[in-house]
Amino acid sequence: MTCAQMREQLSAWVDGELPHDLTAAVDSHLASCVSCRTHARSMRALKHVIAQLPSREAPPGAVRARVEGLRFRSGRTRVARAVAWLASAVAAAALVWAAVQMRDRVPPSSHELAEELVADHLRSVPEVMPAEVTSQNPDDVRRFFAERVPFRPVAPVLPGARLLGGRLCRINGTRSQLLFYETHGQTLSLFISPAPLDTEGCEAARGNHICGRMVGRLALMLVGNLPSETLQQLLADAAL
Amino acid sequence: MNRDEFAELAVSYLDELTAFALRLTSNAADADDLVQMAFERAFRAWSTLREPGACRTWLFRIARNAFLNERRARNARPELQLVEFDPLRDLPVVPAEAVERLDARALEEALSTLAAEQRETLLLSDLWGFTYDEIAEITGVPTGTVRSRIARARGRIIAHLGEASEGRRRRRRSP
Incomplete structure (x- = not known):
């Protein structure tokens, strides 16, 4: 394997994502090539420093509260959903009626x-x-x-x-x-x-x-x- | 997995999803909206998730798709894709010690030189620890493309570091 071909494989080698035969070929090349060994070490170092960046970020409390609240909304049964639908239909009708009644006053x-x-x-x-x-x-x-x-x-x-x-x-x-x-x-x-x-x-x-x-x-x-x-x-x- | 178990598992990834959303949107307010949108979609479709082990990958994919849909809906112009040199061809020799000395600010600066899809793929791998197959699942591209994006992203950053150190050397030499 030439150095140019190695460069294509090094990154996946660092991630342990190469198939077995290619891993063996890269190992063998690295044993004898100082330049490619340096590249491999710097790629591994890069992977390491990126892993130190923050990977978690606490969302604002309101976002957490809304996401937490979803579990209760999605947990409704079919009957509960039907009742909720009926209730919202009644509420919508009441709102329309109220809007018509109050249109000229407020x-x-x-x-x-x-x-x-x-x-x-x-x-x-x-x-x-x-x-x-x-x-x-x-x-x-x-x-x-x-x-x-x-x-x-x-x-x-x-x-x-x-x-x-x-x-x-x-x-x-x-x-x-x-x-x-x-x-x-x-x-x-x-x-x-x-x-x-x-x-x-x-x-x-x-x-x-x-x-x-x-x-x-x-x-x-x-x-x-x-x-x-x-x-x-x-x-x-x-x-x- | 029942609904409560799914909810417990999904919410445990909230902080990671928020960090991912911040990376996608570069803006706290849009990231908050994106996280909520992603979780709303996830809670609507949770029953299609077969394996609890795939939940994290699935949530990242949903967040990413929601981001792309939102961007399309806003009729944003497609990001300018630059035809760039192949960083692996003329990779400068940068010692690992120089890479290890990088502080977060210099690293963010180097990351900002990458094309968006390269940066995203590299971070999914090195920051969130997804495998190439999982990244392919999240981003909807073949595993070979993931492999190539990560290799080129690393090559690009190392080339950037090489250029920066060469620039410093030249400035020291000049009177």
């Missing part, structure tokens, strides 16, 4: 959004589900969101409220920030999103209020069990 987009965000607030506050980043330092929180959201992340200072941390969320399919604050013994959720949203004024849903404000192209929506005037004031005084 702007559906803003009310639906308010309901959705209040529901997110209730199930995501750190008392219920651990935050993905826990820190009172706005720099730490911004750093967590860097590259996780499609905009430059912010961590506004709300006067009289303490930053607790945050987690990733989606609003209208757009990756957004969800920050948590504490004030007056209540936990507040601040949603920050570049999605085009109707943020005007305040809404009430499930015993909570939600108020909005645009800052540049970012929509800020503050949710909590406080009077809407208090939430509006906090938003108006928020320093980005």
Whole structure:
């Protein structure tokens, strides 16, 4: 075997992927060729240094939670799936009926959004589900969101409220920030999103209020069990 | 293997899949989406997996296919394929000690000089420890292509190191 033919085989030889007869031929060539032996050693060294690179990366808590949650979704029986289908069909019909009833009273987009965000607030506050980043330092929180959201992340200072941390969320399919604050013994959720949203004024849903404000192209929506005037004031005084 | 056993096994590969997705997308947000998409598909099709031992390879293949489908869906232009020299033909002599001294940053830089499919194949082999047959299964190419991609990727990196060390030597010589 010539050195040129050897070069074709060395890499597979290093990986132990050559058939027996070729392995023997490479072994025999290497015993007598210093140059090919050097190449073989450097290829093996390369394999070794690549193996030292990180091969695992912990995903954000929200991704882990969703993946873990799949096992329960996929585990439903046929009967359960049928019941779920029936339930969703009934729910869809109820939604259509409700939408028709409410069309002339409440702007559906803003009310639906308010309901959705209040529901997110209730199930995501750190008392219920651990935050993905826990820190009172706005720099730490911004750093967590860097590259996780499609905009430059912010961590506004709300006067009289303490930053607790945050987690990733989606609003209208757009990756957004969800920050948590504490004030007056209540936990507040601040949603920050570049999605085009109707943020005007305040809404009430499930015993909570939600108020909005645009800052540049970012929509800020503050949710909590406080009077809407208090939430509006906090938003108006928020320093980005 | 029942559904619970599959779930247990699949989720145990989550961190590795996340690292693989990061390598594919080069972006944490897209990697998170890709991982979720891959697991959603895997949980839908788990019953087609015959051997628990093949689960890891199967998950990597699903993640890779999901990445390619997503890229196609975005109408991304195909990656520019450069016609490159055969690195095995004029392989410079680089001592193993010089390769061993490579730090992670220099190694990443060397990896970035590879064509995407060469880099992916080499990492599946050396970083995640898949065999050539398993890589062929993940990437959907013949085992011979896997063998050739890995050989050329290693040759390319060694050639890159040889060029870099030659450049340093020249700079030292010049006044």
